[in-house]
Amino acid sequence: MAASFLFNPTTFLQSSSSSSSLTSQKHTVKRTSVCKPLCILPNYPPNISKRSLSISLTSLFILSLTGNTTNANAAILEADDDLELLEKVKQDRKKRIEKQTVLNSSNKDKEYLQDVIYKLSKVGQAIENNDLTSAGSVLGQTTDADWLKKANAALSQLSSSPEEKSQVDTFNLSLTFLYTSVTKNDIEASKSAFVDSATAFEKWTTLTGLVGQLKGL
Template sequence: MATNILSTANPFLLPSSSSSPSSSPSLSSATLTHVHHHIKCSVKRQLTLCKAVNQTALPTLTKRDLSISFFTSFVLSLAGKGCLDANAAILEADDDLELLEKVKKDRKKRLEKQGVISSSTKETGYLQDVVYKLSEVGQAIENNDLSTAGSVFGRGKDTDWVQKANIALNKLSSSPEEKSEADTFSSSIASLISSVSQKDVESSKLAFVSSASAFEKWTSLTGLVAQLKGL
């Protein structure tokens, strides 16, 4: 083991001249001076290199440099915020205009609808008769008295009040939703008449609920619900 340690030792630590096996190895003054000088130069070169790297990687910033950088960032942030505020204001103005246009259109439609309803007193009377007739049919079906319900319909779908009801619904329906409910009422009342004529209590009840619901929805859409009694 001792042989291995000695064989890997730094050569400049060994004396230059051979020594006898019986004498202890010693270092001369010149050798010590050389080693000391070598270590000192090595340390000095490392310190110089570290200083150069630090000076290159981390430039010195003065207070004036920091102030200019902060002021520039602040101005840019204000400019960006101003652009965002301006864009937001434009979008908000567009939304307001669209909302105003929609309100105007809706108001115009309501006024037109009110004008049509006001000039359609005859059709309004037809619809008021529907409310009364449906009330009679509903009471009769609730009592399982389909004979009385059948007498209200008279000639079935050709009875006078049923035909007038369909005429009024078609005339006063303007929007797709109103027309859809008018069609639902027409088909439901036809099913109700058929069920009553066949003495089918359960089917009559279902058809009556469908007819009454469609009529009520239609009057709500058209604004006639407030003008008809019994709803």
């Protein structure tokens, strides 16, 4: 069917009206030979398939052919969002690996933090028994106690995110109130300050991933 549209209608009628069938056949052959090269499809280069091209870029190309610039722009934004999300995932994974490396190599810091859990446990038992004298002896006279200095050094070393540092600040502030309340022999204030201190410390261990590496939590 497609080849018939390549013949000139006038030429085709003249060739069919000749008296000689042989001449007609020759004309037909001649016309066919002229048509033949015209029917050959152009030699286009083969399509190259690159598996590395993303689906987003392919969709964008199709949309650009249709002239739908709105959807094309949306596809660009979607591709950018995907790249940003992928980069964020990579960065988060890198931070987790770095954090885990630090935790695994911080045995001394974990010893200081384990001591914090031990002392908070003793202080909590004493406050529960309304024995602030014993609680004070475990805490020490002031916030300059050696165990607390070591604990703060470990907390600072292992805190990297704003959330972790915020919990450290809450822990130290609550512990300061605890010292003051115990010194004043204020049992109710001591209970409240102790709960706040213990809660902040527990949240910090959860954020840093140490909750499963320290005993007594």
